[in-house]
Amino acid sequence: MVRIALVDDHSLFRHGLKVLLSSNKNFEVVADVGSGQEFLSVLNESCPDVVFMDYSMPEMNGAETTRQALAIMPDLKVITLSMFGDNAYYSDMVESGAKGFLLKDSPFDEVISAVETVTDGGTYFSDSLLKSFSESLRRVPTPIGGSVHDDIAEADRLSEREEEILVAICRGLSTQEIADTLYISKRTVDKHRANILEKSGCKNTASLVVYAIKHGIVEI
Numbered sequence: 001m002v003r004i005a006l007v008d009d010h011s012l013f014r015h016g017l018k019v020l021l022s023s024n025k026n027f028e029v030v031a032d033v034g035s036g037q038e039f040l041s042v043l044n045e046s047c048p049d050v051v052f053m054d055y056s057m058p059e060m061n062g063a064e065t066t067r068q069a070l071a072i073m074p075d076l077k078v079i080t081l082s083m084f085g086d087n088a089y090y091s092d093m094v095e096s097g098a099k100g101f102l103l104k105d106s107p108f109d110e111v112i113s114a115v116e117t118v119t120d121g122g123t124y125f126s127d128s129l130l131k132s133f134s135e136s137l138r139r140v141p142t143p144i145g146g147s148v149h150d151d152i153a154e155a156d157r158l159s160e161r162e163e164e165i166l167v168a169i170c171r172g173l174s175t176q177e178i179a180d181t182l183y184i185s186k187r188t189v190d191k192h193r194a195n196i197l198e199k200s201g202c203k204n205t206a207s208l209v210v211y212a213i214k215h216g217i218v219e220i
Contacts, residue, residue, distance in 0.1 A: 002119055005031035005048035007039045007065065008081065009057045013104065017052065020108050027115070036065030043072055050077045050115055053098065055089045063089070066096040077118040094213045100124040125206040130172060133209060137218045139167045156199045163217055165192045170209050170218055 004027055006014045014032055021027045031046040033039045037060055039051070051069070055062035066078045079100030080093045090101060099122075100114040106126050117124040125133075158166060161182075168178045175193075179186045197203070200211045212218040 002027050002050055002115055003030045003046070003048045004028065004115070005033070005039065005043075005046060005051040007031075007033055007036065007051060007057075007062070008054035009034045010054075017111075020111070024112065036060035036062070036068075039065060040068055040072070043069055043076075047073075048076065050079060050118060052079050052081050052102075053093075054081050055093060056082075061092075062098075063092040063096040066093065066098055070097045079114050079118060079124070091213050091219065094210050101129055102126050103128055122203065123207040123210050125209060130205065130209070133170065137167065137170050137212075139163070140216050140219050158196060158199060158217070162192050162196050162199075165189060166196055166208060166212055167218055169193070169196075169205060170212050172205075 004021055006017055006021075006029060008014045008017075011034060014034070018029050018032055021029050030048050031039065031042050031051075033042065034057075036057055053062045053066055057065070062080060069076055069078070077100070078093075078096075078098040079102060080090070080098045081102055081104050082089055083104055093101070099118045101124065102110060102114055103126055106128070110126050114124040114126070164182060165178055168181065173181065175186050175189050178189045182189075196208070200208065202208045202211050
């Protein structure tokens with residue numbers, strides 16, 4: 001049984017999501033609140049495994065609520081909820097520790113997939129968000145005299161070519177498309193991708209997007 005909390009200032013949306021989640025025998029909604037402050041006040045009592053967190057809330061937004069919640073309960077899995085076009089918020093939520101990212105109009109099977117993925121230790125991006133990001137991701141120029149990801153250990157830092165390939169992966173390009181764009185072979189792309197996964201500790205495209213945003217390799 002996965003214990004789930006809902007944090008959103010729109011009561012009608014929360015009610016609808018609660019009804020859907022409660023219809024699944026593997027889920028139990030243990031908290032249903034309209035603000036970040038209210039969620040923090042019931043966190044220890046409700047002990048959720050997963051929380052669906054709205055970003056745009058009055059007084060305390062989803063990112064700050066996430067930071068404070070994870071300070072209290074580090075194993076909590078946070079799934080961000082947003083409206084289409086709110087791309088600017090994702091960097092903030094990634095930095096705060098969110099593990100899942102869904103649009104509010106996502107189909108319910110995606111909601112289930114997100115819960116299952118984050119509870120298993122993974123990172124989840126809805127397909128529609130990945131497609132949206134693929135059109136808006138931009139590589140961040142490396143600042144003079146330093147790196148955009150100085151917090152990464154030297155041995156785990158990506159090479160310039162690996163960063164180029166990572167950006168292309170985040171944009172949704174196939175191995176063949178990356179090879180054609182960079183004028184290299186598919187075998188070379190596969191080798192670079194394996195190195196990127198090893199250095200980043202990522203397992204899939206969703207977690208690579210999070211890694212790239214978190215370490216300033218791309219911006220939305």
